[in-house]
Every structure is written in C-alpha cells, then in structure tokens.
Amino acid sequence: MDSPVWCAPISRAVVFGGTHGNEMAGVCLAKHWMKNPSEIQRQTFTTECCIANPLAVERCVRYIDQDLNRCFSMEILRSPAAPSDSYELKRARDIFHKYGSGDSAVDFALDLHNTTANMGVTYLLCRNNDLFSVHLVNYLQSKSGDLPLPFHCSLTDVPEKDLVYLHRIAKRSLCLEIGPQPHGVIRADILSAMREIVNHVLDFIDLFNQGKEFPGFEMDNYTFFSRVDFPRDSKGEVEAVIHSELQDKDFAPLKPGDPIFKTLDGKDILYEGEKILYPMFINEAAYYEKKVAFVLTEKVRCTFPALKLMH
Numbered sequence: 001m002d003s004p005v006w007c008a009p010i011s012r013a014v015v016f017g018g019t020h021g022n023e024m025a026g027v028c029l030a031k032h033w034m035k036n037p038s039e040i041q042r043q044t045f046t047t048e049c050c051i052a053n054p055l056a057v058e059r060c061v062r063y064i065d066q067d068l069n070r071c072f073s074m075e076i077l078r079s080p081a082a083p084s085d086s087y088e089l090k091r092a093r094d095i096f097h098k099y100g101s102g103d104s105a106v107d108f109a110l111d112l113h114n115t116t117a118n119m120g121v122t123y124l125l126c127r128n129n130d131l132f133s134v135h136l137v138n139y140l141q142s143k144s145g146d147l148p149l150p151f152h153c154s155l156t157d158v159p160e161k162d163l164v165y166l167h168r169i170a171k172r173s174l175c176l177e178i179g180p181q182p183h184g185v186i187r188a189d190i191l192s193a194m195r196e197i198v199n200h201v202l203d204f205i206d207l208f209n210q211g212k213e214f215p216g217f218e219m220d221n222y223t224f225f226s227r228v229d230f231p232r233d234s235k236g237e238v239e240a241v242i243h244s245e246l247q248d249k250d251f252a253p254l255k256p257g258d259p260i261f262k263t264l265d266g267k268d269i270l271y272e273g274e275k276i277l278y279p280m281f282i283n284e285a286a287y288y289e290k291k292v293a294f295v296l297t298e299k300v301r302c303t304f305p306a307l308k309l310m311h
C-alpha cells in the first residue's frame with residue numbers, strides 16, 4: 001500500500017442546495033439550514049449554507065438562462081463580466097468570488113442534487129488527487145448501511161478544460177445525487193437520506209480535524225466511459241424510448257446484446273458495445289435537452305492510501 005496522504009485541516013466548508021432550482025431535497029434542506037444552522041455546525045470548523053441559484057429556486061425550474069452547473073470553468077470565472085452575461089454566469093462569478101478564490105476560499109464544498117434516475121445515493125467526484133473526498137465517500141459508505149437506498153461512487157478524473165461543475169471551486173469537494181425523485185417534488189425518504197448523509201459528511205470532517213487517521217482501502221468505482229443519446233430522426237426528434245428492461249437498472253451490468261431502446265413501432269434496439277459497462281442517469285429528465293439517454297461507466301476496483309491530518 002502507498003504511503004499515507006497528508007491533508008491540511010478543514011476550517012471552512014459550504015453546503016450548496018438549489019444549484020438546480022427544482023431538485024427539491026437540497027433546496028428544502030438548504031432553506032431550512034439557512035434559518036436553523038445549528039444542525040450543520042461542528043466543533044472544529046464552520047459550515048455555511050448557500051442556495052446556488054435563487055431565482056431558479058423561486059420559479060422551481062432547473063435554471064433561468066443556462067445550466068449553472070456547467071458554468072464553472074476557470075475561463076468563464078476569470079473572464080470580465082459583460083452586459084450580455086446570462087443570469088447563471090453572473091451567479092457563477094458571485095459564488096466563485098464568495099467561496100472559491102483568494103484567502104477566503106472554502107476548504108470543502110458539498111453540492112446537493114436529485115435525479116429522476118434510480119441511482120440511489122451516488123457520490124460524484126471529479127479529481128483523482130482529491131483523496132480527502134475519496135476517504136469521505138468510504139466513510140459515508142460505511143455509515144450508509146441503514147439507508148434504504150443503494151450507494152455508489154463515481155470518480156472520474158475530469159480534465160481541467162472540462163471542469164465546469166460548481167463543486168470544483170473548492171480543492172476538496174463532493175457532489176451528491178440522490179434518486180429517484182421527480183424534479184419539483186419532495187419525497188420524505190429521499191429528503192431524510194440526504195439529511196443523514198450531510199450530517200455524516202460534517203461528522204467525518206470533524207473527526208479528521210481532530211486527528212483521526214483513516215487507513216487505506218479498496219473500493220469499487222464507476223468511472224465515466226461515454227454518453228448515449230436517444231435514437232433520433234433526421235429532424236432530431238426522439239424515435240425510441242428507454243427499453244423497459246433497462247429502465248431503473250442504474251449501475252446494473254449492461255451486456256453486449258442487451259436491449260436499451262424500444263422504437264414506437266415495437267423494435268428493440270440492442271447495446272452493441274464490446275464489453276460489459278454500467279449505466280447511470282438512465283432516463284434522467286433534465287438530460288433530454290442535453291441529448292443524453294444514459295451515461296455509461298466502467299466498474300473499476302481501486303486502491304487508495306491512508307489519510308492523515310497535516311498539523
């Protein structure tokens with residue numbers, strides 16, 4: 001096993017809800033914690049809570065002009081503001097200045113999302129070198145045994161030019177997806193699972209700050225492979241729907257020859273890939289406009305070194 005990774009303590013953390021204004025568990029919890037912050041305070045660090053896209057939350061829509069969670073490239077964040085900037089570009093710069101840049105940058109960011117896909121609890125990580133957050137996920141998986149939802153980790157080392165997600169503004173970060181939940185709707189089971197996980201996240205940071213060491217471990221990781229669009233006609237109209245045998249099968253193995261779509265005249269369209277992959281975000285409502293029917297991942301067994309506090 002590799003030598004341990006040493007990380008500086010966390011002194012300031014931020015929890016974002018409402019990055020997408022109609023993903024209601026994060027919206028609801030963020031609103032609650034902004035009024036009643038005691039639940040998210042811990043001894044060794046401060047936690048703030050932020051509604052990332054307040055206008056979209058007010059209107060209960062995903063976004064006003066464009067997807068806020070695709071606005072956090074360094075190129076955008078460092079470019080000068082222009083009168084033609086969208087509402088979300090302005091919000092991205094405001095959020096970056098408040099939480100992501102200079103001496104006041106937060107040490108850790110948690111971004112709360114819901115998905116209409118049957119993904120249970122999915123932890124999305126975007127940097128291989130963020131071993132603090134990988135340990136956090138391992139801790140969360142050890143604590144999530146009582147939740148009535150399956151959990152998975154999807155760590156993909158996203159190249160800098162493609163790092164456009166809100167949670168990248170902090171050096172250590174985690175994006176939490178919980179589903180299935182229709183957008184605009186609050187389900188009590190999803191809300192309480194998210195609430196419990198956020199509390200576990202804050203407990204982990206507190207334990208780490210107090211000097212607890214976390215040993216190395218192995219974990220299954222579902223790393224990004226490709227995106228698959230719906231079959232479309234020459235005008236771009238969707239010609240087939242997600243096959244009933246694929247619906248809700250997020251993170252189940254997809255084998256060559258398995259049905260993935262059904263056309264409206266009843267024909268099965270089969271997966272023609274060469275190896276077994278693991279789909280996620282199957283039939284996510286917000287991805288129709290992105291031309292994504294589901295996302296394919298590869299399942300990889302990964303080994304991670306121990307984590308220790310750097311004093």
Ligand SMILES: [Zn+2]
Nearest residue numbers: 020023113114
């Ligand atoms: Zn979202």
